[in-house]
Amino acid sequence: METEGNLLTFIIALFCMLFSWILIHRLKQRNAKGPKTWPFLGASIEQLMNYNRMHDWLVEYLSQSRTVVVPMPFTTYTYIADPANVEHVLKTNFSNYPKGEVYHSYMEVLLGDGIFNADGEIWRKQRKTASFEFASKNLRDFSTVVFREYSLKLFDILYQSSKLNEEIDMQELLMRMTLDSICKVGFGVEIGTLAPNLPDNQFAKAFDTANIIVTLRFINPLWKVKKFLNVGSEAVLDQSIKTIDDFTYSVIKRRKAEIEETLGINKDEKIKHDILSRFIELSKDPENNMTNKSLRDVVLNFVIAGRDTTATTLAWAIYMIMTHENVAEKLHLELKKLEEDRAEEEGITLTEYQEENPESFYLRAMQFAGLLNYDSIGKLYYLHAVITETLRLYPAVPQDPKGILEDDILPDGTELKAGGMVTYVPYAMGRMEYNWGPDAALFKPERWLKDGVFQNSSPFKFTAFQAGPRICLGKDSAYLQMKMALAILCRFYEFKLVPGHPVKYRMMTILSMAHGLKVTVSKRPQDC
Template sequence: MSITELLASISLLLLPIFFYLTKSSKSKASSISYPNAPKSYPLIGSSLAIFANKSRRIQWISDLIQNSPSATVVLHRFFLDDSHILTGNPANVQHMLKTQFHNYEKGSKTRRILFDFLGNGIFNINGDSWKFQRKVSSNEFNAKSLRKFVETVVDAELSQRLIPILSTAAANNAVLDLQDILQRFAFDNICKIAFGYDPAYLLPDLPEAEFAKTFDDAVNISSQRFNSVFPYLWKIKKFLNIGSEKRLKEASSQLRQFAKNIIKEKKQELSNKSSLESVDLLSRFLSSGHSDEDFVTDIVISFILAGRDTTSAALTWYFWLLSQNQEVEKEVLREIKEKSESPVYEEVKDMVYTHASLCESMRLYPPVPIDSKVAKHDDVLPDGTVVKKGSRVCYHPYAMGRLEVLWGSDWEKFKPERWLESAADGANKNGKWSFVGRDPYTYPVFQAGPRICLGKDMAFLQMKRVVAGILRRFKVVPVADDGFEPVFIADLTSKMKGGFPVRFKERSD
C-alpha cells in the first residue's frame, strides 16, 4: 500500500467520526418498522449487510423490496444520519415523479456524485436549466424526426454495417459479443441523429475504440460513487487524485475533448449554411443562444449516455430471452413476415406483438434498474414512510418487475401476452392483437411524470427495426452451456456481465 493510500484509509476512519460527533442528530427517516430490513448498528448503520451484498446489490435490494409488506425498505449507511429509502410501491413512485414532483429532485449530493461525468447535462440538473434543455430536445422527437430516424439513420446502419457483419460471422461460424455489437450500433445511431456526426464505430474489423473504454470507465466509476459502502472514500481519493478518482478525472477530460471536437465541427458546418434545413439536436442547442461550450459539452455527453447504453442493454437481454423462449420467437417471426411488405416506418410502428415482447423483456431487465431523487422538504409517502429533508428516495424498476402483487404469480415467466388483448373472438386466430400498456408508475422503465423519457418512442422504433432486421435473416444462438444464466449488473445503466457471446445462423426460409 502506498503512503497516499494509507493516508486515505486513515482519513476514511477519522473524518466520518468527526462529522458524526459534530453534526446535530436528526430523527430517523421513517417511524415505520421494516422487519425484513437488514440490521442497523450505531454509527455504521447497515454497512455490514451492504458490504456483504455488494457483488449482487441490485438483486439483494430487489429481494428486500419483494419481501417487504409495503414494497419499501429503509437502509442506514456508514456514519450517515440521513436514510436511504428504497421503494417498489407504485403509489410512492407516482407521489415522487408526479404528485410531489417539485419536492423530489436530483439533490446536491447526487449532482456532486455525477458532476465530473455529466456536468450540468439534462440528467443531472433541475429547475430552469432542465426545463430549457428538455424544451429544446423535445423538438427532435416529433413524428417527422422519428420517421427520418428509422428510414435513414437506423436503416442505413442496419443494412450497410450490421447485417454484413452478421452475415460474415454466420458464414465463418464465428462468435461475436452481441452486447458489444449493439453498443457500437447504438453509438453510431445516437451520434448521427443527435449531432449529425458519424463515428463509424460499427465497422467489419470492429476497431478498438478508446472512446468506448473511456466512456465505460466514467460510467462505472460514477456508479461506484453512488454504491460506496464508505461514502467519504471517493471524496478523499479525489482530493488526493489517486486510484479510480484519478482515472475518472482522466476519462472525463478525454470525453469532454471528444465532445468539444464534435461541437467545433458542428459550429463550422453551421457557419457555412445559409439556413438550417436539416437540423439535428446539437444544431438546435448551438442556434438557441446558449452556445457556451461547457454547457453544450454536458448535453452531448448526456445524450450519448442515453442513446448508447439504454437501447443496447435492452436489446442484449431481449435476444437472450428470445433464445430461451422459442414460442415467443416464433410469434415475433410470424409478425415480422406479416409486416415485411410494409414501408419501413409503418412496419416497425405496427409491430404490436414485438412491442409487447420488448416491454416484457424490459420488465425483467430494465436498462436503468434504479433511479433516485432527494427530498427538498420533509414529506410522507403514501405507504406511510416518513421522509426527512435531504433523504434519498430510490424507486426500483428491477424490483417492481418482480413483484407478484403487480404481475401475478407467474412474474418470472417471459410472457408478452400479459401486455396484449386478443381479437374479439378471443381465439387470436389471425394474429390480431391490441396492446394494453401499464401505467408508468407501475412500469417506470422510462421514468414518468414531467421527467418521462423524451426518447421513448425513438427507442422502441430503433429496437423493433433491429429485431426485425436481425431475426428476418438470422437465428441468434448463445454460446453457453445448458442451464447457464447470465449475470445482470448495473452501473448507471445495466449490462450483461462478461458480454453476450453468440453465433448467427442464416435462416433457410
C-alpha cells in the first residue's frame, strides 16, 4: 500500500514538474516575436493548424518582423522577407545555401536529380546545357510559333464555351495549354491534351497529387514511417509516381525514336535541338553518366517549370483582370491599339466579325495573332506590368527553402545554424509595406510603369524568378508565352467568375488554385 502511495506521489510530482516546465516555457514567449513553441514539438502544432493558409500565416508574422524563426522537432526553419537578407542568401554567400540534403530528400521521388533539386556539379552541368538552348534565337522563334498555335487552340475552345454559356475551369485549360507547349518546345513531341474533346489527362492529375504530398512532407515528421509501411498519403504518392513515370519514359522513348528515324533517313541532317534532344546527345557520352532516369528527371523538372508555373500565373492574372475593371479596360485598349498599329504597318485590312458569321470572329483572331511576334509583344508594356504585378502578389513559387551548410549571420543580425533551413518567401515579400510601400496589398500594375514604359525592380525585392546564380533561365520564355496567351484571349473575350466559386490557393510547391478558376466567357462586341 505504501509502495502504491509512493508511486502515486512520484507520478503527481512528475506531472507537476512537466506542467511547470511547459508553463514556464510558454510564459517566456509572451513578448517573443514569431510562432509560439512547445517543448520537443517546436512550432509544429501551430504550423499544422495553419497549413492550408501557411503563406498568409507567414505574412502575418513577417509583417511584424522581417525575419521569423520557426523551430520544428528535427530542424529549424528561418523565413526571410528583407531584400538585403535575400541577396545575402541567393548571391553574396550563395555557396553556403544549396538546396540541401533535407530538401532533396523530400522532393527526390518527384524531381530526382533534376535542375530544381540538384546542387554542385550536377546542377552546373544541367544549367549550362539548358542555358545554351534558352539563349538560342531558333528556340525563341520556334517558341513564338508554338505559343501562338496553342493560344489559338485555347481561343477556339473558349469560343465554343461562350456560344453555350458554359462554365469552364480556366486553370485546367491553361494547364493543358502549357503542358502541350512545353512538350512541343522542350521535348519535341505532341501530346494533344488541349484537343477539342479535352482527353483525360492522368499524368497531370498524378503530377498534382504528387506535388501536394511531397509538400506536406515539409511539416510531417512521420512521412518516412508512412513511406516505409507504404500507407496513407505515401501509398497514394507511390501510385502517382508510377503514372508520372509511365508518361515521362514514353516521352523519352518517342523522342529517341524520332531522332533515330531522322538519322536513318539522312545521317547528315541536323537533329532539332530542343532541350530533351540536347540531353539525349549528352547521354550518349559514357563520361556524362546520363541514364534514362537522368533524362526522366530533366523532363519532370522542365514540366514543373514550363507547365505549372506559367499556367498558375496565367490563372491568377485572369482572376486579377476580371476582378479589376479598370485594369481590364486599360489592357484591352493597349491590345486594340497594337492591333490597329500593326495592321497599318503590314497593310492589312482587319476582318469585321458579325454574329451571323462565326467564322469571321475566328479569322479576326487569327489576323491579330499573326501580328504578334517577339518584337511587337515586347511593346505591350501594360500587359507586362499586369503579369508582373500578378507575380508580385501571387508568385508561382511562393516559398523557396535552402539548406544551411555552415553557421552564418544574416545582414539583420539573425544567426543561422548549420543543418537548418532558410526560406525566402516571395508571397510574403510582395505584401510587405516595408518593401512596396503603404499600397503593397493593392493590385496596381501602374507601379511598374514610368512614362508608360515598364521599369524593372531589384530581383532581390521582386523574387518571382529567383535571383543570383540560380535566376530563372526561362524567364523571357515564360513572359513570351503568358503575353501571347493573354493578348489573344483578352483582346476578344471577357471573363466572369462563377458566382459563389471560392478562389484560394492550394498548398503545394506551386501556387495553384485549390478549386480551379470557374468562369463564364463572352465575346467582346465588334466595336470594342
